[in-house]
Amino acid sequence: MSDVYVLGVDMIRFGRFPDKTVPQLGAQAALMALDDAGVSLPDMQALYCGNLGQASGMVGQRILQEIGQTGIPVVNTANACATGATAFREGWMSIKAGVYDIVLTVGVEQMGKGLLGGGGGGTGISKEGLLGSGTMPSVFAEAGMEHARQYGTTFEQFAKVSVKNHHHSTLNPKAMYQIETPLEEVMNSEMISYPNTKLMCSVNVDGAAAAVLVSEKKAHELGLDRAVKIRASVLTSDPYQERDLVMPDVNTLTRRAASQAYEMAGVGPDEIDLVELHDCFATAEILHYENLGLCGDGEAGRMIDDGDVALGGKIPVNVSGGLLSKGHPLGATGIANIYEVCTHLRGEADKRQVEGARLGLTHVIGLGSACGIHILEKAA
Amino acid sequence: MAVAEAEQGALPVVPWLKQDDEGPYLEGHRCGNCGAVYLGERDNCSSCGARSGISPEKLTTRGTLYSYSIVHRSFPGVEVPYVSAIVDLEGGGTIKGNLIDVEPDPAKLVFDMPVEVVFRDALGRKDNEGNAYVSYFFKPI
Numbered sequence: 001m002s003d004v005y006v007l008g009v010d011m012i013r014f015g016r017f018p019d020k021t022v023p024q025l026g027a028q029a030a031l032m033a034l035d036d037a038g039v040s041l042p043d044m045q046a047l048y049c050g051n052l053g054q055a056s057g058m059v060g061q062r063i064l065q066e067i068g069q070t071g072i073p074v075v076n077t078a079n080a081c082a083t084g085a086t087a088f089r090e091g092w093m094s095i096k097a098g099v100y101d102i103v104l105t106v107g108v109e110q111m112g113k114g115l116l117g118g119g120g121g122g123t124g125i126s127k128e129g130l131l132g133s134g135t136m137p138s139v140f141a142e143a144g145m146e147h148a149r150q151y152g153t154t155f156e157q158f159a160k161v162s163v164k165n166h167h168h169s170t171l172n173p174k175a176m177y178q179i180e181t182p183l184e185e186v187m188n189s190e191m192i193s194y195p196n197t198k199l200m201c202s203v204n205v206d207g208a209a210a211a212v213l214v215s216e217k218k219a220h221e222l223g224l225d226r227a228v229k230i231r232a233s234v235l236t237s238d239p240y241q242e243r244d245l246v247m248p249d250v251n252t253l254t255r256r257a258a259s260q261a262y263e264m265a266g267v268g269p270d271e272i273d274l275v276e277l278h279d280c281f282a283t284a285e286i287l288h289y290e291n292l293g294l295c296g297d298g299e300a301g302r303m304i305d306d307g308d309v310a311l312g313g314k315i316p317v318n319v320s321g322g323l324l325s326k327g328h329p330l331g332a333t334g335i336a337n338i339y340e341v342c343t344h345l346r347g348e349a350d351k352r353q354v355e356g357a358r359l360g361l362t363h364v365i366g367l368g369s370a371c372g373i374h375i376l377e378k379a380a
Numbered sequence: 381m382a383v384a385e386a387e388q389g390a391l392p393v394v395p396w397l398k399q400d401d402e403g404p405y406l407e408g409h410r411c412g413n414c415g416a417v418y419l420g421e422r423d424n425c426s427s428c429g430a431r432s433g434i435s436p437e438k439l440t441t442r443g444t445l446y447s448y449s450i451v452h453r454s455f456p457g458v459e460v461p462y463v464s465a466i467v468d469l470e471g472g473g474t475i476k477g478n479l480i481d482v483e484p485d486p487a488k489l490v491f492d493m494p495v496e497v498v499f500r501d502a503l504g505r506k507d508n509e510g511n512a513y514v515s516y517f518f519k520p521i
Binding site for chain 2 (some may be wrong): 099116124125126127128129130131132133135137138139141142145146149155190191192193194195196240242243245246247
């Protein structure tokens, strides 16, 4: 089977674009990725498009209606917050299978403001605030408190994740926010669901990211200079857990995906130079240090205290600013993370460059649940 | 002890809140093959894949606090702050609900603290047809 390479990848600056449509945002990122790869739309043999909000709306086809209806096959994916990574992986698989040599993958989302989750629906009365909370800040607060019960993780340690990621985003011109948030400010901002304050919740933004994937043969043909090799592509769903019905388990499926990804890539976590992981809430990031094997169980609090996961530390995590500050346009996030890692592997990340980065890992979680992990390597 | 303080004729907040001569109770469904406990009726077991032998049983009204969050921002009309609690029941089953009669303060919430399940009116909430509902809550013991 052929290796698969990212030949071109890009993202629009995340923000709020009420005057644009979802296909317009997706089209913008698609053209940027094509330009980055030095190819054009008629070269594409298929399009894999991830979007959640308009999952039944044929977004991929509507992107082609914006930039060129070449008649290629289009697959639209929806997989909660793993939507973009799933589209990217479908493209990877089509080349791995030998069906295509060059495909386009796009992730795009337009978001409203406010709380996600907890809407309930169905008949009867609203259960929100009656049978606990189904809002995302609360669900991930409860996942964080499970870590606190096991290891004594503190509110301050969770808050430090936000301080770090907001700091990183000041170095990323494509992030929604570029604002420093000192620890006191994070801890004293509006409490949403303890222990997650407002500054510990990801930002709802509009965004789009895209990548052109090619086979090894095509990569050699078109030039490997800036290509990035996909060493592992893994997707898992949630195995049965006894508390599943009331408490989504984001740990087990991440651990499984991580061990499969390390095995597929033939590398260990100690060889990874940077990680973009799913910090939808500050509490979540702490869990994933351990889930991804960046430290031993129970050591995540120490990782954030010691600065190991900050730019310049042992294993920088979310140097893009993460979902907390770069923003979290659900369907775009999975490919935007890949853009970030590729940018470092190419040595093009400017002020936030992780020096000498050779191997990087991206991770997303879609609640419900889906976990996507990619391990990427500098090609040339 | 389960305490029924709901209106007569109130509907159950979830289908697995049942009522018999002794009052309201929560019903679990246990897989006879692997012991997994579900809320609500089902045909198959997602833990072991069994296709039969899943039987109803009364869940106990005693449990311990496994995890929680303290909700300060919710939807319009929802009274905050409140404690959203995950409770492991004695004998099996994990349920989520509001933990009441405790200060919504992390210092007052201790992991594994014993709680009991109580049944009360669903905070005055009514459906479009004006029906009242009976719900369950957790109280520290």
